[in-house]
Every structure is written in structure tokens, then in C-alpha cells.
Amino acid sequence: MFPSINWNKCTHCGECIPVCPENIFFFDYDGLMAYHNSYKCVGCNQCSEACPEDAIEFEDYDD
Numbered sequence: 001m002f003p004s005i006n007w008n009k010c011t012h013c014g015e016c017i018p019v020c021p022e023n024i025f026f027f028d029y030d031g032l033m034a035y036h037n038s039y040k041c042v043g044c045n046q047c048s049e050a051c052p053e054d055a056i057e058f059e060d061y062d063d
């Protein structure tokens with residue numbers, strides 16, 4: 001599984017950044033939340049639970 005951000009919902013609040021044990025989320029140079037290395041996702045669900053906008057969903061690599 002890997003995280004998929006609904007950019008129509010994301011407010012770039014950054015709540016997802018500190019909770020991810022794999023440091024997948026970060027602020028880019030413009031101060032906007034971005035993510036990388038999503039293959040490292042362990043599916044712990046902490047990011048989606050932390051997101052106040054319900055903007056994080058998950059997709060399977062098999063899809």
C-alpha cells in the first residue's frame with residue numbers, strides 16, 4: 001500500500017509530517033506538504049488518522 005493525497009482536500013497543514021515513522025511527508029521549499037519514497041509506507045495509518053481533512057487514502061500497488 002502507499003498513501004495517495006487528495007489535493008482538493010489537503011490544506012498543507014503538515015499534521016501528517018511528524019506522525020509518519022518512515023518520514024514520507026515533508027514541507028517543500030514553498031512550504032507546501034509533499035511526499036516521497038511512498039514505497040516505504042508500512043500502512044500504519046497514522047497519517048490518515050492525523051489528517052483533519054480526511055485527505056489521505058491508500059492504494060494498492062496491484063491496482
Ligand code: SF4
Pocket residue numbers: 005009010011012013014015016017033050051052053054055056
Ligand atoms: S494532514 Fe492532511 S491536510 Fe494536512 S498536510 Fe497532511 S494530507 Fe494535507
Ligand code: SF4
Pocket residue numbers: 003019020021022023024040041042043044045046047048
Ligand atoms: S500509513 Fe504510516 S507509514 Fe504509511 S505514509 Fe501513513 S504514516 Fe507513513
